[in-house]
Every structure is written in structure tokens, then in C-alpha cells.
Amino acid sequence: MSGDTSDRPDSTPDKPGPDEVFCTECGEIIKERAEVCPECGVRQQGVERSTGGSEESQMDTTINVQKNKNSELTDRRQYELEAIASKNTTTVVLVSLVLTPAAYWMLGKKALAVVNFLTFNFFLLGFFIVPIHCYIMINNAQEQLRKAGVAGY
Numbered sequence: 001m002s003g004d005t006s007d008r009p010d011s012t013p014d015k016p017g018p019d020e021v022f023c024t025e026c027g028e029i030i031k032e033r034a035e036v037c038p039e040c041g042v043r044q045q046g047v048e049r050s051t052g053g054s055e056e057s058q059m060d061t062t063i064n065v066q067k068n069k070n071s072e073l074t075d076r077r078q079y080e081l082e083a084i085a086s087k088n089t090t091t092v093v094l095v096s097l098v099l100t101p102a103a104y105w106m107l108g109k110k111a112l113a114v115v116n117f118l119t120f121n122f123f124l125l126g127f128f129i130v131p132i133h134c135y136i137m138i139n140n141a142q143e144q145l146r147k148a149g150v151a152g153y
Helices: 055-071 075-085 089-098 100-106 111-119 126-148
Strands: 020-022 027-032
Touching: 075 126, 089 100, 089 126, 100 111, 100 126
Parallel strands: none
Antiparallel strands: 020 027
């Protein structure tokens, strides 16, 4: 939001003002006439807007947006999670014990691999931390895919 809170008496994000609604994607409060959410950039056209709707219906909208955020994955996020979740946990953990940056590279976390290599973390505590971190990343990816209802996880 652009910091314009003059239309709202209080700047709490719980209730939209008279000319505001919840974004259909991220749930942020936006101007009712907005075509694109300034927070997430999702086009708002084609959405039925109820002016002066009850507070109860606006709360339902908020709850539905939050459920959608938790249960649905974007295609890109699903692809990223599947790339991590499909790795063999034992193999990644064993590789991380021998060469910690390689384990991050296997999971597609190239930035972590480079930082780990450049800081010589693999000579220090990397042998203890990286196997645990890789194991947790794989399990979390599998869990998120299960929650989203992706088959095979």
C-alpha cells in the first residue's frame, strides 16, 4: 500500500475501509477500484465487488484468501518443492557429510552452496549443520506438497 491511510480512521489491516476490499490473491487491503494489487501485482478484474457488504462477508473473504494461500501452490513453487522433495534424503545427507556445498547444490540451493564454499563453512561447523538442514528442507518440501494435495507425496 502506498501509505495512504487517510480514508481509514485506524490503520489496522483487519477491516477494509468503505472504498476498500481484500486482494483476491494475497489478502491485503486495496482500493476497491484497483485493477492490480499494489502488494502482489495480481490483476483484480472480473472479481465481484460488493460495496457496503457486511463485515461477516468481508471476514469470509479474508478466511478464503488465507485458506487459498495455505492450500494452493503456484506452479513455480510446486516445481521448486518437487525438485527438492524428489531427492533421496540418505544420499543428500551422506554427500553433505563429505562435501557440504555439494549437498546444497544437489537441492538446487546454489546460493547457499556458493556461500558455504566461499566462507569455508565445510571446514567448520558445516559437517554438523548442513546434513540436518538438508534433511529438514527435504522433509518440509514433502510436507508442503502433501498439504497442497499433490499426488505422490
